[in-house]
Structures are given as C-alpha cells and as structure tokens.
Amino acid sequence: MDLRAYVVILICTCLVSCDKVSKLTASNKPASLTEVRFAIPTQMSAALMQIAIHQKMLEQQGIKPIVTTFPSGKRAVKNALVLHKADFATTADVPFVKQVYLKADVTTLATIFFHDNANQIVVNKTKGIETLYDLKGKKVGTQRNSTVHHFFDSMLKQNNIDESNISMVYLKAEQLPQALKDGKIDAFSMREPFTSQAVELMGSNVKVLSYPGNYIQYEVLVTRKSYLKNNPEIVKAILTALQQAEIFFHQHPKQSAQIVSEFTGAPLNVVQQNLDPLRARLQFSQATLAHWEQLLNWMEVKARIESDSSIVNHIDESVLKELSPSKVSVIAYD
Numbered sequence: 001m002d003l004r005a006y007v008v009i010l011i012c013t014c015l016v017s018c019d020k021v022s023k024l025t026a027s028n029k030p031a032s033l034t035e036v037r038f039a040i041p042t043q044m045s046a047a048l049m050q051i052a053i054h055q056k057m058l059e060q061q062g063i064k065p066i067v068t069t070f071p072s073g074k075r076a077v078k079n080a081l082v083l084h085k086a087d088f089a090t091t092a093d094v095p096f097v098k099q100v101y102l103k104a105d106v107t108t109l110a111t112i113f114f115h116d117n118a119n120q121i122v123v124n125k126t127k128g129i130e131t132l133y134d135l136k137g138k139k140v141g142t143q144r145n146s147t148v149h150h151f152f153d154s155m156l157k158q159n160n161i162d163e164s165n166i167s168m169v170y171l172k173a174e175q176l177p178q179a180l181k182d183g184k185i186d187a188f189s190m191r192e193p194f195t196s197q198a199v200e201l202m203g204s205n206v207k208v209l210s211y212p213g214n215y216i217q218y219e220v221l222v223t224r225k226s227y228l229k230n231n232p233e234i235v236k237a238i239l240t241a242l243q244q245a246e247i248f249f250h251q252h253p254k255q256s257a258q259i260v261s262e263f264t265g266a267p268l269n270v271v272q273q274n275l276d277p278l279r280a281r282l283q284f285s286q287a288t289l290a291h292w293e294q295l296l297n298w299m300e301v302k303a304r305i306e307s308d309s310s311i312v313n314h315i316d317e318s319v320l321k322e323l324s325p326s327k328v329s330v331i332a333y334d
Contacts, residue, residue, distance in 0.1 A: 041070050049112065054259045077091050087231075089221075103309050107314050119152075120210050138186040142168070142170065147217050236323060243282055
C-alpha cells in the first residue's frame with residue numbers, strides 16, 4: 001500500500017474514533033445544570049460542603065449551586081431552609097434538633113463532620129476571669145438555642161457550676177467579639193472564626209478556655225422532607241459530591257485547609273490545627289440518634305414544655321445507604 005494512502009486511512013480512522021468519543025463524552029454530561037440553593041455557615045465543620053462548592057464537585061454531578069453564607073448554622077436553617085429560601089443547609093446538631101422540637105418540615109440526610117473541641121469560652125482577663133469558676137456573677141454571651149449554647153451549659157454541669165449564678169446575654173455570633181471588647185459581656189461561648197476575632201481585638205487581655213474531648217458535636221446536612229420526596233436524584237447527586245469532597249480532603253489536607261480558611265475567615269494556622277481530615281466524614285451512625293434525643297430533652301428542659309416530637313421522624317438515611325452502605329450504621333429507630 002502506498003504510504004500516503006495508509007496515512008490518509010489512519011487519519012480518517014482516528015477522526016471517526018474521536019468523533020465517537022466526543023459524542024460519548026457529551027452524552028454523559030448533563031444537558032444543563034439544575035439550580036439548587038444552599039445555605040452554608042462560615043464554620044469549619046461545614047468543610048466538606050465548602051470543598052465540594054469550591055472544587056466544583058456539585059457541577060460535576062449536574063448541580064448548579066446557588067450559595068448563601070451565614071455566620072451560623074442556626075441562621076442558615078432558621079432563616080433560609082425553613083423559610084424555603086434554601087433547599088439544603090448544613091448546621092451543627094442543636095439548630096437541627098430545635099427545628100425537630102418545633103415540628104418543622106426538616107430532615108437530615110447524613111452527618112459530614114464530628115468534633116470534640118470545636119467550641120471555646122473566651123474570657124476577659126481584666127475582669128479577673130481565668131477559669132470557668134471565675135464566671136460567677138459575670139455576664140456571659142452566646143447565641144441562644146445553638147450548639148455553643150448547649151456546649152456552655154454542658155461545661156457548667158460537668159464542673160458543678162450553678163447557671164443561676166451567671167447572667168446570660170444572647171447575641172448574634174458576629175456581635176460577640178465586639179461586645180466583649182466594649183464590656184457589654186465578660187465572656188462568651190463560641191467557635192472560630194469569632195474566637196480569633198476576639199484575640200485580635202483584645203490581645204493578651206483575653207484567654208481562650210478549651211475542653212477537648214468533653215463535648216461531641218456533629219455537622220448535619222439538612223433539607224426539607226417535601227424536597228427530598230420530590231427530588232431524590234438531586235439528593236443522591238449532592239451526597240456523591242460530598243463523597244468526592246471527603247476523598248479530596250484526605251488526599252489534599254493542606255489545600256483543603258486553605259479552602260476552609262478562605263470560606264470561613266478563620267486564620268489558616270487555626271484551621272490547620274483544628275481541622276483533622278479524619279473527622280470530616282460523610283456518614284450516618286447509630287450514635288447520633290441517642291445524641292440528638294439527649295439534645296431534644298435539653299430543649300424541653302430549657303423551654304419547660306415537653307414535646308411529642310421524635311428524632312426518628314426527621315431522619316432519612318436511605319439515599320446514603322443506597323449510595324454507600326458502609327457509611328450507614330443506623331440499625332434501630334427505638
């Protein structure tokens with residue numbers, strides 16, 4: 001065969017083959033992206049969702065994320081998800097359980113992070129405060145009915161301190177550092193980036209009290225029951241993207257820390273110290289159910305009103321179990 005004829009045949013074969021590959025690839029891509037609204041708090045425990053958004057893992061699953069950020073998960077759920085201004089939100093446990101207590105149209109699909117040292121108590125040393133026991137007669141700020149509120153309450157109980165000896169002041173998360181500097185409060189219970197903001201404002205006049213291992217909390221992915229019922233494939237796509245984010249986090253911890261630092265505003269060194277990739281897990285464990293029941297009981301005690309709400313009516317592990325059975329250990333609803 002003439003060499004030129006062979007080259008022509010080879011080129012034509014490649015063009016046909018490439019055209020087939022191009023058509024196959026195009027057919028695998030979604031014709032258009034589906035817009036989905038997310039309410040995301042600027043807290044480190046929302047790391048997997050922040051990574052999925054930053055690395056465009058949602059787009060890879062056919063989702064166009066419309067993202068609104070909030071200073072706290074409580075406000076992401078209360079001010080966006082429940083009001084139908086968002087389709088999904090992430091939050092620490094207490095705001096989710098609060099909506100269960102209120103019988104809102106919410107359900108959780110998975111947990112995406114767990115931590116035993118996410119929250120701190122920041123105290124003003126110039127007021128003579130060095131330890132938790134020095135808070136007697138002082139004004140302590142926090143965000144009401146939030147995880148940092150329950151954390152502070154738990155620390156008091158663990159140290160046999162009577163809450164009635166302390167004046168609680170309830171403020172928005174972002175107001176706490178300035179309120180401490182202005183003397184409106186003497187201490188506050190919060191997390192990053194607000195802890196570092198207080199240190200930046202007041203320097204050596206503040207002390208940060210931490211209690212690693214004494215308080216477990218989970219970050220949960222929440223949607224509305226009605227949305228899940230009508231959009232199971234979208235839920236599956238989002239959980240798939242979060243799986244990819246989990247793998248990315250484990251493979252690229254430094255880059256992940258940078259992403260979370262930029263998203264939350266927390267200093268990079270603080271994120272690196274506190275954001276253990278082993279805690280960033282997409283899962284649904286049996287342990288969470290008992291934990292949330294305990295939080296529901298705390299809500300009832302605080303409100304002095306017993307609720308007939310049930311955690312099991314506000315969870316749905318089925319999509320995650322279908323996607324990755326090993327990530328689900330929920331075995332009983334009793």
